[in-house]
Amino acid sequence: MGVTARVDYERHGRTYSIHRRADPRIAARIHAALGDARSVLNVGAGAGSYEPTDRWVLAVEPSATMRAQRPAAAAPAIAARAESLPFDDCAVDAAIACVTIHHWEPAEAGLAELRRVARGPVVVFTFELEDLPAWQQKYLHEGLVLERPRFPPLAEVAAALGGRTRVERIRTPGDCVDGFFEAFWRRPEALLDPAVRSAQSMWRLLDAGVEQRIVRRLAGALESGAWDAEHGHLRDQESFDGALRLVISEPLDRHSSPRPTE
Numbered sequence: 001m002g003v004t005a006r007v008d009y010e011r012h013g014r015t016y017s018i019h020r021r022a023d024p025r026i027a028a029r030i031h032a033a034l035g036d037a038r039s040v041l042n043v044g045a046g047a048g049s050y051e052p053t054d055r056w057v058l059a060v061e062p063s064a065t066m067r068a069q070r071p072a073a074a075a076p077a078i079a080a081r082a083e084s085l086p087f088d089d090c091a092v093d094a095a096i097a098c099v100t101i102h103h104w105e106p107a108e109a110g111l112a113e114l115r116r117v118a119r120g121p122v123v124v125f126t127f128e129l130e131d132l133p134a135w136q137q138k139y140l141h142e143g144l145v146l147e148r149p150r151f152p153p154l155a156e157v158a159a160a161l162g163g164r165t166r167v168e169r170i171r172t173p174g175d176c177v178d179g180f181f182e183a184f185w186r187r188p189e190a191l192l193d194p195a196v197r198s199a200q201s202m203w204r205l206l207d208a209g210v211e212q213r214i215v216r217r218l219a220g221a222l223e224s225g226a227w228d229a230e231h232g233h234l235r236d237q238e239s240f241d242g243a244l245r246l247v248i249s250e251p252l253d254r255h256s257s258p259r260p261t262e
Helices: 024-033 064-068 109-115 134-139 141-150 154-161 190-191 200-204 209-223 228-236
Strands: 039-043 057-058 096-100 122-127 164-169 243-252
Touching: 024 122, 039 109, 064 096, 096 109, 096 190, 109 122, 109 154, 134 141, 134 209, 134 228, 141 200, 141 209, 154 164, 154 243, 190 209, 209 228
Parallel strands: 039 057, 039 096, 096 122
Antiparallel strands: 122 243, 164 243
């Protein structure tokens, strides 16, 4: 699986509740994949994005900074790591992990834990970075060189989850409210804002001066008109079929795993 470079969320996770809000269209796909599950474990939960509000939810998040940003009405959150979940086998109906598995060490350990604790579906929201828009692959090159090894290939994610696994593509809305960098596929100016970048972990991996070099390069292309000359057609699209993926694992036999003691 991918090589994980750790980002210190106690220092760099302070703006996620502002810039990494759940996009309702993406959330609808995640919640639909949960089927009729009534109890859901959200692992690597961060500030609470994509948690359903119509079911019982428990969140797992190791960063105190991230837990502190959860809304007062959000599900309770415990301090634990995905790689060693403190729950019995088949403890919940379903589990979700949203834009988080690239932080796990190793990812396959956390994925196996998701499958262990969930009686029903496991839903993983992640990215295939090779399908980012061409301009991001060009202008964010130095960062993506470091990001790609962190994201496990989907075939390896599926293998680690086991069961009956399928992959669904999600189109990125043009006005996506979740501030991962593909969200700005037709709004490149947003990536010039340091507040937006503060809620994207890639920038924390760069050596000194590299972030500023990337920003200057993109700003120059926008100011000169070079970006619009090559990529301006994207501004007229409503959505983009890019890197967003749902990996959905169903157990081979829903009835073969023991249910927890009542």
